[in-house]
Amino acid sequence: MIRLLVPAALLLGVAALAADNAPPADEKTQALVEGKLPDDPALPLVQSKCLLCHTGDYLTQQRLTEGQWQRTVDKMRRFGTPASEEEGKTIAAYLARNWTTDLPPPRPVRTPPPKGSVPGR
Amino acid sequence: MSLDRRQFLKSSLAGAAAAAWWMKVPSLAYAKGGGEELTRMTERPINYESVRSTFTTRITPIERFYLRNHFDIPTVDLAKWRLHVRGLVEKPLLLSLADLEKMPQVKVEAVLQCAGNGRALFTPRVPGVQWRYGAMGNAEWTGVRLKDVLALARPKQEAAFIKYQGAERPTMDTTPAFVRAIPLAKAIHPDTLVALKMNGKPLALNRGRPARLVVPGWVGDDWVRALVDVEVRADEPKDFFYDSAYRFPVTPGAPGAPIPADQMKPMTKVNVKSLIGSLSDGDVLRPGDHELRGVAFSGEAGIDRVEVSFDGGKSWTQAQLEGPSTPYGFRVFRHPWKAEAGTYAIASRATDSAGATQPEVPVWNPAGYLYNAIDPVRVEVQS
Numbered sequence: 001m002i003r004l005l006v007p008a009a010l011l012l013g014v015a016a017l018a019a020d021n022a023p024p025a026d027e028k029t030q031a032l033v034e035g036k037l038p039d040d041p042a043l044p045l046v047q048s049k050c051l052l053c054h055t056g057d058y059l060t061q062q063r064l065t066e067g068q069w070q071r072t073v074d075k076m077r078r079f080g081t082p083a084s085e086e087e088g089k090t091i092a093a094y095l096a097r098n099w100t101t102d103l104p105p106p107r108p109v110r111t112p113p114p115k116g117s118v119p120g121r
Numbered sequence: 122m123s124l125d126r127r128q129f130l131k132s133s134l135a136g137a138a139a140a141a142w143w144m145k146v147p148s149l150a151y152a153k154g155g156g157e158e159l160t161r162m163t164e165r166p167i168n169y170e171s172v173r174s175t176f177t178t179r180i181t182p183i184e185r186f187y188l189r190n191h192f193d194i195p196t197v198d199l200a201k202w203r204l205h206v207r208g209l210v211e212k213p214l215l216l217s218l219a220d221l222e223k224m225p226q227v228k229v230e231a232v233l234q235c236a237g238n239g240r241a242l243f244t245p246r247v248p249g250v251q252w253r254y255g256a257m258g259n260a261e262w263t264g265v266r267l268k269d270v271l272a273l274a275r276p277k278q279e280a281a282f283i284k285y286q287g288a289e290r291p292t293m294d295t296t297p298a299f300v301r302a303i304p305l306a307k308a309i310h311p312d313t314l315v316a317l318k319m320n321g322k323p324l325a326l327n328r329g330r331p332a333r334l335v336v337p338g339w340v341g342d343d344w345v346r347a348l349v350d351v352e353v354r355a356d357e358p359k360d361f362f363y364d365s366a367y368r369f370p371v372t373p374g375a376p377g378a379p380i381p382a383d384q385m386k387p388m389t390k391v392n393v394k395s396l397i398g399s400l401s402d403g404d405v406l407r408p409g410d411h412e413l414r415g416v417a418f419s420g421e422a423g424i425d426r427v428e429v430s431f432d433g434g435k436s437w438t439q440a441q442l443e444g445p446s447t448p449y450g451f452r453v454f455r456h457p458w459k460a461e462a463g464t465y466a467i468a469s470r471a472t473d474s475a476g477a478t479q480p481e482v483p484v485w486n487p488a489g490y491l492y493n494a495i496d497p498v499r500v501e502v503q504s
Contacts, residue, residue, distance in 0.1 A: 053192075053292040055164040061251045072248050080295025101246055108160040114167055116194060116326035118157070118184045 033104050035060040042094035049083040049091060050076070059095060061106040066096040157184040162250050166190035167327060170255030176398030177414045179444060179451050180230075181258035183320055188327055189235045189256060189341065191299050191362075195288035197347050199331055202288075204270075204315070208352035211275035218331045221317060224265045229312045231337035231449035232259045232418045233344055234391050236367060239483070239492025245377045247489035254396055254496070259418070259451035262335045264316035268309040276305065276353045283308045284358045285334065288347040297361035301343055303336060305353070307389075312337045312449070315348060337449040338421035340388045340491075342367045363387065369490055376485035390420030393479055394493040395427055395454070395471035404500040411458045413440070416451040419473035423447060426472040427454040433466050434481070434495065446474065460502040468497040 028038070037043060037056050050059065064072070073092040077083055083091060115121065159169035167190050175185040199218055206214040235256035240249050250256075271283075284302040291298065307313060314335040317323060324330040329346025336343040342362070358364065368385035395417035417424045423446030428437035440456040454469065472478040483494040 053296070054166060057161070057163045058250070061162065062248055063246045063251075064248055065245075068246075068248055079291075079297070080293040105241070106251060108162060108170075110158055110172065111161050111169075112157050113159050113169065113184055114188070114327065117167075117169075117186075117188060117328070119322040119325045121325075 029103065032060065032098055033107050035106065038098060040094055042090050045083070045087055046091055046094060049081045049087065052081060060099060061108075062095075062099050063101050063103055063105075064096070064099065065101055066092070069096040069099075159185065159187065160255060162252065166192055167194060168250050170252055171258060173254060173396075173398055173401045175255065175258070176396045176416045176451075177453070179259060179416070179453050180320060181260060181451075183260075183322065183325065183328070186258040186260065186319075186328075187235070187256045189250070190289070190327075192289045192291045192296075194327055195290065195347050197288050197326075197330060202331055202347075202349070204332065204348055204351065206270060206274045206351045206353070208284075208354050209277040209280045210271075210353050211277065212273070214270070214274050216270070218317075221265050221270075221315060221332060224269055226263055226317075227266060227311075227314065228261055228263045229314055229335060229337055229449070230259065230261045230447050231312070231335060232257060232391070232451060233335075233341050234258075234394075234418075236340040236342055236388055236391075236490040237488070239494075239496075240489030242492055242494070242496065243376075243483065243485055243489045245485075247487060249489055256341075257394075257418075259416070260319050261321065262314055262316040263318035263321070264314040264332065264335065266311055267313045267315055267334070268311060270315060270351075271309060271353070274353070279355045280353045281305050282354050282357055283351050284354055284360075284363075285345055285348060285351045287329070287333075287345045288349050299345070299362050300358060300360035301345055301367075302354075302358050302363050302387075303339070303343055307336065307339065310337075338390050340367070340391055342388075357387075366488070367490070368488075370484070370486050373484045373486075380487060388490060391418075392491055392493045393417075393419035393422075393424075393471050393473040393477045395424075395469040395479065396496070397429075397467060397469050397498050400467060400498045400500050402499050404498075406460055406500055406502045408460050408462055408502050408504050411460050413456040413458050413467065413469075415454055415469055417454055417469070417471035418449070418451050419471065419475075419477065421448055422473040422475040422477070424452040424471055425474045425476075427452075428470045428472075429454075429456050430468045430470070430497075431458070431465050433497070434468055437470060440469070462502050462504045464499070464501050466497040466499050468495050470495050 070092040073088045162168040167188050169188045171187045204216045238252050238256035241251040241253045286300050315332050316335040332348050333346040369388045370380050371384050397415040399414040417427045427440045429440050430437045440454040443453040470479050483492045
């Protein structure tokens with residue numbers, strides 16, 4: 001994962017942050033697989049533009065190429081998320097450097113049905 | 122031709138990792154208990170898939186039935202709820218729940234399957250909820266024939282489609298509403314229902330209370346919940362969720378290659394599929410007698426045959442089918458297995474009454490719809 005994460009971080013100009021504070025690669029991978037949204041200069045943008053309509057697990061279960069991420073963000077902008085073109089690019093870059101096609105599959109959570117799924121409950 | 126080339130290679134690499142990540146609790150415990158459990162895909166909107174062990178019975182219990190939403194669940198006041206029937210009709214209608222309850226009620230057993238069930242299994246990967254196998258279920262639906270409702274409204278001569286919508290609304294006004302359409306011929310089929318009950322009980326809030334469309338054999342996106350508006354029309358609508366989304370290639374293209382919009386058409390029937398429910402990837406079994414159990418179904422055709430393979434698809438043995446064939450429901454299959462120590466990739470392959478068989482490789486498409494390839498489960502038998 002180091003191979004993938006570091007060049008992406010460099011691109012975004014957060015190399016210093018990554019080098020100093022990045023957890024070991026396997027920990028980072030595990031966090032991504034478990035659906036954590038890693039701290040990053042782009043995170044507040046993702047929280048304020050993407051999580052208006054859906055939770056972060058919609059993002060963290062995807063395993064996509066850069067092009068697929070950009071097209072997804074473009075579609076969400078057409079759907080009305082209030083992000084400028086520039087913000088859309090920053091969001092897509094954040095998603096593309098974290099949830100890559102070679103990341104292990106997501107780790108879904110088993111749970112009782114949510115409220116309202118069974119008559120009378 | 123054996124499966125091992127593409128399918129098993131892909132499965133053993135991705136699958137081995139997947140099995141390790143997903144094996145939080147031994148899956149056999151769930152198979153025995155049959156508890157009220159789902160796998161959460163997304164918390165908001167509510168998207169949960171059924172756990173694999175659900176697929177060993179003909180009828181899927183409500184508490185283990187998957188949930189799929191584009192938007193938040195609408196709040197519906199039952200006293201104020203009305204079904205509006207309008208458009209190319211002689212007599213527009215505004216029907217209450219009591220009006221529908223007074224009409225003749227019929228029962229239809231049918232599989233509801235999300236078009237994206239199996240999306241996570243496509244290579245290359247595609248965006249969307251990463252359903253693996255559990256976005257399907259079979260229920261007994263009770264309600265009014267849509268045909269009877271439309272007869273009250275008397276469609277005009279030029280009527281050819283119905284466009285319809287539920288009470289759900291997107292969070293943002295700029296997001297397209299979830300609008301679907303089906304040809305009038307399917308709408309007036311005697312098995313197409315405005316359902317009020319699921320497995321004998323009034324629909325729960327997340328199941329489409331008080332009324333949902335049941336379009337037997339057709340993909341789940343047509344089964345709109347909390348139905349509020351039916352417009353009878355002469356042509357197909359241009360709304361996003363009908364004209365752009367939920368389309369499938371007319372002819373298969375190369376995996377990953379873009380497909381021009383004019384080469385895509387609306388999905389209708391679901392395709393033939395089977396799933397082993399009694400085993401999950403990564404299970405460790407004792408040698409001896411086991412019973413393999415699962416379900417098979419196919420759009421508007423019943424299941425004729427299910428075969429099972431223990432050797433990567435080189436040889437197939439016919440499994441036993443339970444009960445009578447139903448046109449739209451699950452058919453349970455089972456097969457006794459005297460397991461000896463070793464590693465197995467066990468697969469099932471269904472054939473429907475029209476002669477369609479599950480393929481070794483799915484038809485790749487950009488949104489990951491209608492996955493129905495043979496999908497092996499890897500288990501180990503240890504003495």
